[in-house]
Amino acid sequence: MPSRLALFGLYTAWCLSASAQKSHFYPVRSSSLVGLYGSRIDSLERLLGNACPDTFFIQNSIILAEYCFYSEDVARSDAWLAQAEARCRKTGWKRGALMALRLRGIEEETGHKNYAAALGYFTNAALIAEREGWSAESHAMYTSMLNLCFYTGDFVGAMRIASKGLQLAEKEGAQERVARYDNIIGFIYLRQKNSAGARRFYALYLAAATRRHDTLLIADAQNCLADVCLEEKDDDKALAYLGRAMTVYRGLAAANRLNQMDRLPYTLYKTAFAYGSRGDPVKALGYMQEALRYVETVSCNRYDVAAYFLYAGNLYLQLDRPREALPLLRSGLSIAREIHHKEDLRDAYLYLNQLFARGKKFDSAYAYYLLYDAIRDSISNERTTQQIEEIGNGYSLEKKDRQIERLSQQKRWQEATLRRQLLLRNLSLGFLALAIIIGWLVISRRELKNKQRTQASANQKQHELFNLTAAVQESERKRVAQDLHDGIGTLLSAARLKLSALPDGNNVVAATQRLLDDAISELQSIAHNIMPASLLRLGLVRALQSLFDQLPAGGLHIDYMAYGFDGRLPEEKEIAVYRMILELVNNAIRHSGATVATVQLVRRPGEINILVEDNGCGFEMSRTGNRGIGLRNIGSRVTYLNGSLHIDSRPGHGTTVIIDLPDGAS
Amino acid sequence: MQQINVLITDDHQLLLDGIQSLLAEEADIRVSGTALNGYEALAQAEANHYDVCLLDISMPGLDGIATARALKRLHPALAIIVLTTYRDREIVAEMLEIGVSGYLLKNATRTELAEAIRKVSAGGIHFSNEIQEGILDNYVQLTREKNRPGSVILTHREKQILGLLARELTNEKIASELHISYRTVETHRKNLLHKTGSHNLAGLLKHAYRAGLLE
Numbered sequence: 001m002p003s004r005l006a007l008f009g010l011y012t013a014w015c016l017s018a019s020a021q022k023s024h025f026y027p028v029r030s031s032s033l034v035g036l037y038g039s040r041i042d043s044l045e046r047l048l049g050n051a052c053p054d055t056f057f058i059q060n061s062i063i064l065a066e067y068c069f070y071s072e073d074v075a076r077s078d079a080w081l082a083q084a085e086a087r088c089r090k091t092g093w094k095r096g097a098l099m100a101l102r103l104r105g106i107e108e109e110t111g112h113k114n115y116a117a118a119l120g121y122f123t124n125a126a127l128i129a130e131r132e133g134w135s136a137e138s139h140a141m142y143t144s145m146l147n148l149c150f151y152t153g154d155f156v157g158a159m160r161i162a163s164k165g166l167q168l169a170e171k172e173g174a175q176e177r178v179a180r181y182d183n184i185i186g187f188i189y190l191r192q193k194n195s196a197g198a199r200r201f202y203a204l205y206l207a208a209a210t211r212r213h214d215t216l217l218i219a220d221a222q223n224c225l226a227d228v229c230l231e232e233k234d235d236d237k238a239l240a241y242l243g244r245a246m247t248v249y250r251g252l253a254a255a256n257r258l259n260q261m262d263r264l265p266y267t268l269y270k271t272a273f274a275y276g277s278r279g280d281p282v283k284a285l286g287y288m289q290e291a292l293r294y295v296e297t298v299s300c301n302r303y304d305v306a307a308y309f310l311y312a313g314n315l316y317l318q319l320d321r322p323r324e325a326l327p328l329l330r331s332g333l334s335i336a337r338e339i340h341h342k343e344d345l346r347d348a349y350l351y352l353n354q355l356f357a358r359g360k361k362f363d364s365a366y367a368y369y370l371l372y373d374a375i376r377d378s379i380s381n382e383r384t385t386q387q388i389e390e391i392g393n394g395y396s397l398e399k400k401d402r403q404i405e406r407l408s409q410q411k412r413w414q415e416a417t418l419r420r421q422l423l424l425r426n427l428s429l430g431f432l433a434l435a436i437i438i439g440w441l442v443i444s445r446r447e448l449k450n451k452q453r454t455q456a457s458a459n460q461k462q463h464e465l466f467n468l469t470a471a472v473q474e475s476e477r478k479r480v481a482q483d484l485h486d487g488i489g490t491l492l493s494a495a496r497l498k499l500s501a502l503p504d505g506n507n508v509v510a511a512t513q514r515l516l517d518d519a520i521s522e523l524q525s526i527a528h529n530i531m532p533a534s535l536l537r538l539g540l541v542r543a544l545q546s547l548f549d550q551l552p553a554g555g556l557h558i559d560y561m562a563y564g565f566d567g568r569l570p571e572e573k574e575i576a577v578y579r580m581i582l583e584l585v586n587n588a589i590r591h592s593g594a595t596v597a598t599v600q601l602v603r604r605p606g607e608i609n610i611l612v613e614d615n616g617c618g619f620e621m622s623r624t625g626n627r628g629i630g631l632r633n634i635g636s637r638v639t640y641l642n643g644s645l646h647i648d649s650r651p652g653h654g655t656t657v658i659i660d661l662p663d664g665a666s
Numbered sequence: 667m668q669q670i671n672v673l674i675t676d677d678h679q680l681l682l683d684g685i686q687s688l689l690a691e692e693a694d695i696r697v698s699g700t701a702l703n704g705y706e707a708l709a710q711a712e713a714n715h716y717d718v719c720l721l722d723i724s725m726p727g728l729d730g731i732a733t734a735r736a737l738k739r740l741h742p743a744l745a746i747i748v749l750t751t752y753r754d755r756e757i758v759a760e761m762l763e764i765g766v767s768g769y770l771l772k773n774a775t776r777t778e779l780a781e782a783i784r785k786v787s788a789g790g791i792h793f794s795n796e797i798q799e800g801i802l803d804n805y806v807q808l809t810r811e812k813n814r815p816g817s818v819i820l821t822h823r824e825k826q827i828l829g830l831l832a833r834e835l836t837n838e839k840i841a842s843e844l845h846i847s848y849r850t851v852e853t854h855r856k857n858l859l860h861k862t863g864s865h866n867l868a869g870l871l872k873h874a875y876r877a878g879l880l881e
Binding site: 537650 | 677678680681684685687688691704705708709723724727728729731732735736739740742751752753754755756757760772773774775776819821822823844845846847849850853854856857860861
């Protein structure tokens with residue numbers, strides 16, 4: 001259940017303290033709010049007559065636009081906002097520009113759910129605030145930006161913003177803001193599964209809260225520390241923290257002094273989770289039911305509610321009560337769809353699959369399994385991108401290490417020379433000649449060694465470069481093929497469709513249609529050569545089948561077999577194996593004159609064996625000729641995959657190439 | 667007149683609009699829903715009744731293959747026509763296995779598209795000419811593979827080596843006999859053991875005699 005845990009703290013990251021900025025709780029948009037805003041809108045519109053001063057006009061037209069937006073009158077909102085922006089440009093009034101950008105951001109975020117665009121607006125607004133030295137506005141924009149980063153899972157971006165905010169807050173000596181950023185950074189570390197880092201910053205947060213004697217802030221900090229304990233599977237300690245926080249919240253709620261009531265269901269949810277992970281689903285369910293009761297009366301954000309529904313559904317499922325689980329899981333699923341939350345979607349599909357499988361409705365179970373499988377793949381693909389980035393980072397780190405090593409080598413060499421000079425001075429002239437000879441020997445040997453070492457490090461560097469280039473190249477190829485297919489391909493298909501709407505019998509139309517057909521099929525084959533669709537969509541084994549079916553192999557007959565490939569390999573590995581086999585088969589077609597080739601893939605526990613053999617002319621191992629570059633490339637790929645390559649060929653007796661790769665997936 | 671309800675799924679609005687306007691002229695076909703991705707298609711199919719679904723393959727997230735599989739499981743009566751530019755044989759084969767009723771390339775004319783929709787909604791099937799040729803090839807190949815005896819298929823080289831092993835030759839002897847390296851023989855031996863599920867040479871030979879792999 002680790003992904004559930006990942007959601008924890010989203011709440012705490014934005015409900016930071018009793019007096020935290022309320023900037024992120026926008027009113028719910030609804031046409032029923034027209035009544036509430038209607039009178040204000042009317043009176044504001046009357047106010048904004050002709051001859052009012054620029055700043056007055058800008059400020060109030062933005063407020064007006066915001067009211068219109070909340071009462072779902074988007075067109076009117078847009079019109080007023082555009083007027084405000086025009087006046088801002090004319091007068092160069094910075095505060096007005098910032099207000100307008102902020103509203104644009106809010107509209108993108110809550111209206112169109114276009115988080116990238118919203119982030120753009122907020123970033124520009126923050127730039128103005130930073131340049132003008134308006135700290136309150138800077139922090140408000142950081143808050144909005146941070147929330148977007150959390151929505152989209154961009155923790156690198158979040159970290160950048162949070163540390164900027166922390167620096168600013170420390171410079172101002174604003175204790176409460178510092179605590180707030182400590183909390184956010186703790187949360188980011190937690191999401192990165194770095195519980196030590198999270199604990200460090202949360203402890204700072206707790207210390208600040210204790211200094212201020214703010215019971216609510218202390219409770220919030222304890223709530224955060226509970227997250228760390230849950231991450232570390234220390235359920236007892238988590239429960240202790242949560243119990244203390246809950247007592248404070250309940251007390252404040254009873255006294256009507258808790259302004260963000262969704263703390264209650266959220267803390268109950270975490271308590272339930274702690275009991276659940278302790279293996280006590282009955283007790284967990286009790287807490288969850290209480291949490292769900294709050295959802296009906298307290299306004300909560302959709303992210304949390306989706307998690308509540310899914311977790312409650314899961315608990316019912318564990319207790320074998322599918323009838324109660326189903327509606328909860330369905331509600332959770334529909335919210336997850338609405339907010340585009342991939343991990344929630346994945347879990348919802350998995351639970352629904354389990355539910356239907358238990359009810360022996362295998363059709364539905366299977367359908368949900370497919371949905372689960374597809375989305376799980378798309379999540380892990382995103383991880384691959386991260387891995388590539390890590391390779392890149394690792395590369396520059398190692399480069400630095402090698403530089404350090406080289407420097408210390410130099411230093412050692414200098415020290416040795418110094419010692420030798422001392423020795424020479426103390427020796428008599430008679431030994432001078434001998435000493436010179438010995439010295440020369442020593443130096444030349446050392447040089448030789450150094451040369452070897454530099455050579456080895458150059459090889460190593462070249463190898464790393466190859467890996468990096470290969471990884472980047474493949475992801476680039478994938479993108480280009482996809483772009484060709486989805487971009488130009490789609491335009492051509494659309495043009496083709498438009499033409500076919502014309503009546504038949506026109507020669508020019510018919511000829512143009514044929515040209516378009518040729519263009520489409522040409523494009524297809526280019527895209528296919530760059531990155532075959534079947535490789536990405538159906539996997540290595542079927543892509544090879546497709547390749548050998550369609551390969552113009554001349555007089556070569558290819559026998560192809562694959563054993564033990566029930567599941568797929570990681571995409572990166574599938575692409576590498578595909579390219580290697582393509583290269584080997586091409587070699588066989590071009591250089592060997594073979595009539596039969598065998599390509600066999602065998603997957604044994606822990607390893608994959610690839611065998612390509614032909615009955616062609618073979619070659620002298622020392623004279624690879626034109627095959628050389630291709631084989632070297634294969635060698636590099638194999639080394640990168642930590643495998644081994646064996647080439648067995650003799651003139652007149654065919655060629656066998658054996659590649660063994662570790663199979664980490666099993 | 668009974669109209670055929672059609673759901674179009676394509677991640678490009680341009681194509682959705684194009685197909686929709688083409689079909690607008692066919693009185694008996696009604697495009698009653700569009701979806702920009704697989705998830706939307708599943709949600710649409712759950713909410714409304716459709717007779718035919720036109721489905722693109724290349725879509726972000728849930729692609730056409732996964733969508734077709736899910737649609738067929740959840741709504742077996744819904745006829746699916748794949749409308750794509752992909753003509754990769756394995757993809758066509760996969761779609762056939764899933765049970766789609768039609769496979770059209772995007773260069774289909776209006777008449778062909780309308781004809782296909784009518785045919786599949788009446789329980790028939792329709793495939794583009796190019797695809798039909800491919801299917802035939804594939805069918806020949808499939809039957810050929812199914813006709814092979816036993817579940818273990820050995821390569822020519824593996825059979826050679828099995829024969830020499832039965833004659834109690836050592837790896838070195840086999841290597842020099844076949845003019846290949848020791849390492850190559852070793853690999854073949856390992857693969858033979860794995861493919862036949864045997865743990866040692868004796869087991870391998872026993873299996874080989876039983877399955878008639880040795881002449």
